[in-house]
Amino acid sequence: MDLSQAILLRNxxxxxxxxxxxxxxxxxxxxxxxxxxxxxxxVANDDVKRSKLIFAVFMEGVQNLIWHGKEHEENMGxxxxxxHDKEITIMCGNRIEKDKTQGxxxxxxxxxxxxxxxxxxxxxxxxSNASEHDGPGSGLGLLEIARRSTHPISYTFVDxxxxxxxxxxxxxx
Amino acid sequence: MNIAATERxxxxxxxxxxxxxxxxxxxxxEDVSAFYGEVITAINQLATSVKGKLEVEMAFxxxxxxxxxxxYRIFEGIDAYRQAGNDVQVVxxxxxxxxxxxxxxEDFKDRFQALNxxxxxxx
Numbered sequence: 334m335d336l337s338q339a340i341l342l343r344n345x346x347x348x349x350x351x352x353x354x355x356x357x358x359x360x361x362x363x364x365x366x367x368x369x370x371x372x373x374x375x376v377a378n379d380d381v382k383r384s385k386l387i388f389a390v391f392m393e394g395v396q397n398l399i400w401h402g403k404e405h406e407e408n409m410g411x412x413x414x415x416x417h418d419k420e421i422t423i424m425c426g427n428r429i430e431k432d433k434t435q436g437x438x439x440x441x442x443x444x445x446x447x448x449x450x451x452x453x454x455x456x457x458x459x460x461s462n463a464s465e466h467d468g469p470g471s472g473l474g475l476l477e478i479a480r481r482s483t484h485p486i487s488y489t490f491v492d493x494x495x496x497x498x499x500x501x502x503x504x505x506x
Numbered sequence: 507m508n509i510a511a512t513e514r515x516x517x518x519x520x521x522x523x524x525x526x527x528x529x530x531x532x533x534x535x536e537d538v539s540a541f542y543g544e545v546i547t548a549i550n551q552l553a554t555s556v557k558g559k560l561e562v563e564m565a566f567x568x569x570x571x572x573x574x575x576x577x578y579r580i581f582e583g584i585d586a587y588r589q590a591g592n593d594v595q596v597v598x599x600x601x602x603x604x605x606x607x608x609x610x611x612e613d614f615k616d617r618f619q620a621l622n623x624x625x626x627x628x629x
Contacts, residue, residue, distance in 0.1 A: 361536045365514070381603040385568070389606055392534060392570055457613050460578050473571035481606070 350417040359398040359410040359427075367412065368392060386481045386506045387421050393474045394425035394504065401429065411501070420483075426501030434490055434498050440472070441488055441502070444479045452480050478504050507548055515541055516566065520548055526561045527584070533566060533573040542576035549583030553590040560587055565599040566607055574610070581618050588621060596623040 334342075346354055352374070355367065371391055375384035391414075398410035410427040429437070444452060456476045479486050481504070488502035511517035516531035527549070535541035552560065562584060569577065588594040596618075598611035604627070611625035 382605060385604060385606050388568065392568070396570060396572070453609075453613070457616055460574060460613060460617055473574055477571050 350415045353414040355412040364395045393477045422505040424503040528563045530565045534570040538572045559593040562596040
């Protein structure tokens with residue numbers, strides 16, 4: 334990378350209030366390391382309730398990258414955390430196979446339109462129906478993120494080519 | 507059974523005299539099935555190996571969603587022990603400021619309504 338490009342990138346991160354940015358292989362070790370860094374920063378904020386919400390959303394977001402990134406590109410993923418106007422936004426993105434997007438889209442649409450009580454009921458139902466979902470989180474991860482966020486989750490899918498789609502979701506606490 | 511806590515996994519003890527299951531700490535193991543497998547097996551064996559009141563105490567700091575799937579299996583085992591005709595008392599403790607663990611306790615209580623299940627917050 335050209336050094337002037339590096340400065341532009343730094344400025345972009347700064348202008349967007351990015352406090353943590355990662356792009357590359359997302360492993361279990363990385364998750365634990367970043368979680369520790371995030372915890373240290375949150376402890377400084379001294380709001381225990383909010384810190385726990387942020388930590389829970391971060392962990393589920395990154396675990397989604399680890400579990401669902403396996404099919405594609407050796408667990409490549411992106412993690413961005415911004416802090417602005419006393420709100421923290423956690424963004425997690427990865428490239429997924431196009432034929433796997435519909436199920437995720439349906440699920441997100443269901444969560445997006447639901448209020449907190451409905452999400453909680455979906456979560457409880459998900460606890461009982463754990464075996465129906467393939468994946469270690471039994472489909473609870475997205476619900477956990479939606480449940481702990483103070484604003485509705487946002488997400489987007491961007492076509493890369495005939496086989497791949499870039500997916501990113503954001504949760505604000 | 508006596509498993510010591512780590513930064514990512516809870517302390518778990520299961521004693522027969524008195525009959526008590528205690529789980530405390532963090533739960534985001536790298537391999538959930540490997541960690542909880544023997545615990546689930548031990549709970550499932552209770553109904554055919556012992557009798558009498560089972561006390562369950564749970565106090566978690568954080569549980570990831572895949573651990574919740576394993577915890578659900580543990581509660582199924584506990585509920586099967588109740589169905590075999592034994593008294594069961596579950597106490598779920600959340601720290602004072604921890605709404606997440608408080609709510610999760612309520613969610614498990616909702617899923618296992620036949621269990622004698624108390625959710626408490628403590629300082």
